[in-house]
Amino acid sequence: MVTAMRTMKEKTRRDLTLTVLFVIFVAILLQVANVKFDSYQKQVLSLMAIYGIMAVSLNLVNGITGVFSLGHAGFILLGAYTSALLTIPPEQKAMIFIIEPAHPFIANLHTDFFTATIVAGGISALGAFIIGFPVLRLSGDYLAIASLGFSEVLRILALNLQSITNGSLGLKGIPNHTNIWWSWGWLLVTVLFIVSLVKSSYGRALLAIRENPIAAEAMGINVFKHTLLSFVISAFFAGVSGSLYAHWLTTIDPRITTFGPVLTYYVLIMVVLGGLGSVSGSIIGAILFAFLMEWLRMFEQPFTLFGRQYPAIQGMRMLVLSVLFVVTMIVWKRGLFGRAEITWDGIRKLMKKFRRSGSR
Amino acid sequence: MKRYMVFFFTFVVAIVFADIKIGVLLPLTGGISAFGEWTKKGIELAREQRPTVLGEKVVLVYADTRSEKTEAANAMARLTDKEKVVAVIGEIASSNSMAAAEIAENRKVPQVAVTSTNPLVTQGKKFVSRVCFIDPLQGTALAEFAANTLKARKVTIFVDIEQDYSVGLTNYFIERFEGKYKGNVQKVQYKSGDQEFSAQISQAIAFGSDVIMFTGYYNEIALAAQQARSMGYKGYFIAGDGADAPELIKIGGKAVEGLYFTTHYVPEAAKTKKAKDFVESFKKKYGTLPAMNAALGYDAYMLILDAIERAKSKDPVKINNAIRSTKNFEGVSGLITIDENGNAIKPVVIVQVKNGKFTYVTSIEPAQLK
């Protein structure tokens, strides 16, 4: 018994060391990329991490708590606008609000990027708190459509509140702050926070709610309070990702192609591709999505396949992507990882298996 | 796989050293792909007619933006960083051009927008220019035309609140028109993708409008015009350059007959030899008359080549300086002079739909609108 405890402790300590080493390793890789990659590759690399934050935060609600929310785009929008309005210098604001001058309160706001991102997360979280009261009282598909509705309402507000958001003209000249370090750094923070949340008693309660909300309620878990908490935390990081996204894109607008339901669908695809409920799966799904969207561009230029020349086919990228996605869903059903996480134990087992089959 | 990729990249690099690459950033799929396709046709024709500059072959690299912002930014970065283009033609929609503009500025690669008429596109940017006029000019021209030629006294404007272009154009129209007839303009709103306009139309009829102005794009214009006629509206229709696509007539049929719109170019108005030749060769290659976007795409390509020649260099910064100092360049859409902000100073052309065809009505010089 005592030895078992000791090995457990040793194991956690060793896993911790391995994790720290892994993070350092990734940081070194990123530094190498930072030096070696051209700015286009760096741009995509940053986008991967931004998508990663979006996916991991959506996964907390949809995968871990088991509440099917379709409102992520709304929280990303809130975060993007909040932080953009905070970092755009007042002179720039005076220049871009050409239809209606900016509201005096908005016009003179100015903070640094980090503060803006935190505030963006806070505003999104506040939004989630307010929206959560009506929405989380619903269940299943009703909740899904209601959250999608709120996200659209936010977007329509952004279209119409000319003196705050500049309407459809959007905001431009947002400082280009998002780089590899900010985006991957925030991804690390997001993952650390959500993983430790899942491992805490709160997290276990959330998992219980996912498996059976009624049984969880009977066990004395306040289902509404817990789902609201996960909803708010998820929105906080969605807001953070929105802030990074705005400072990556440098111009945002409230159009359906920018912050519409399709953005939520994209994030959902990342989450499910990796495996709903798995944090590592969400990250991998996000990286895959960002990579494929760029890599598949080769089909939209004249390309060679199996030794034959083909002309460029416009729209081929989305076609290939959607086929890949549907096939993945049919073959793996729960996504590439299912609910499993990549853990050190898992890797060790895999290595052992690999070594054994190798020596044979 | 990896080896294959390395091979692929070496191949790409080999091309970089052999040719002059020009990026083409267009919405080839998505909501406004029709504009993208016409532009592409114009550019292809221009490339065919002038395939070399400084004795080197010009290679066009296309990138689709799917009419989306994120895609526009990524595609632009891909063109500048991976494909190492010396200049970029595009985009069409102002909001996408703006997303790309930041990258053009950052990488110091000249960008020539085609029909992005929002004033914000070039604002504060040294590397972004365009071959079209901007919305304040267009809005003013429409207001003058409505007030003087059509004798309009009551105007209802259909505003697409999802399009910056539409919101801006509406604003500039109202500024001018209200200066003459205060309180005689009414705005009604819709969003891109809306198809039912009867509530807006009944508003327009109740207001007693003698002119309905559309500031959005052709698809919604065609649908709204149809519904307006079926609800008994008998006044004029006017619109901005968003109406200028042959699809307007195909979709709208009889309902858009008589509609006036401002635009950059109409084949009928071709007077110079160059402009006439363009119409002829376009007809020969594609079997149809060129649309406005085709002419502007053609001009953007020719203007960039002209700039490269004047710069005598493949250096993007020098090319940009040459683009910015363009004076009286003879394009097929008229003389193009790029002003200190990167905007083209060009006349506004007014066109009417007559017997199912775009018919030239008149041109208004910028100086007339002061």
Add this chain to the structure above:
Amino acid sequence: MSLNPTILIQNLLNGLMVGGLYALIAVGYTMVYGILRLINFAFGDVMVMGIYFAYYGATLIRLSFPLAVTVSLAGTALLGIVIDRLAYKPLRNSPRISALITAIGVSFFIESFAVVFFGPNYKPFLDALENKTIAFESFVIGNVYLPKIIFIILGITAIALFILFVIVYRTKIGMAMRAISADIPTTSLMGINVDNVIGFTFAISSALAALAGVMWALRYPSFYPYTGFVPGLKAFIAAVFGGIGSIGGAVVGGILLGVIEMMIITLFPTLMQYKDAFAFIILIVILLVKPAGLLGKRTVEKV
């Protein structure tokens, strides 16, 4: 603004027509949902494929318009079955969410398929019609203009819904459908081939979507691969509005949504720019008052 009775009547009729079209698509959502508990997100896109089939039938193969529509209904029904067999059937025993996300994937697939093979641009539906002015002809009574197309659409919608109700409530296969929506395992024990009935449901709901699509294109004669997005979303709202799973609810929800949307902007023109927000706000309010929609049954979950 003083309320003009002509405008009121005109827009009420318009609202009814739009609502009828929403209802036709919403019925499809609801039928599939009732049986599989699956929100078929691809429904708006199935509707667009219906339009494409009718369009190409009339322009490429030069069928007469009614024949082209018939072919389109059959083709779309078949498409519905194929989608079910290929994409949804393998996921019958997986978590519901997998099937739902696959539906989003199928929706993307149909859209990009149409982009690649039919082209990304708007197509003029007038090309498919012999009578090119049908969309703008009106009955004129005094100074009241009532577009003919509205009455045509209302008539066909009513007939289609009547036939649907007969099928669902008066035939054997309809009974099987209702049985499956109540309890799949028990139904299959009764010797009913569940897969065939599900296939039949997909066929019927897809054909209804195609019919709605063709009428949609008659009223709004231009379409492109993404045309289905807005009607699809609105019909989904309508289905939830009425209580998803209930066919009567879908019809009521669709018509109510169409009329309310139209009436709000007719009565309060200053709110016009928030039009789409209202659909959602009303939906949320209704759900808070009646959590299972207007006609939906509240199921009590057993532990």
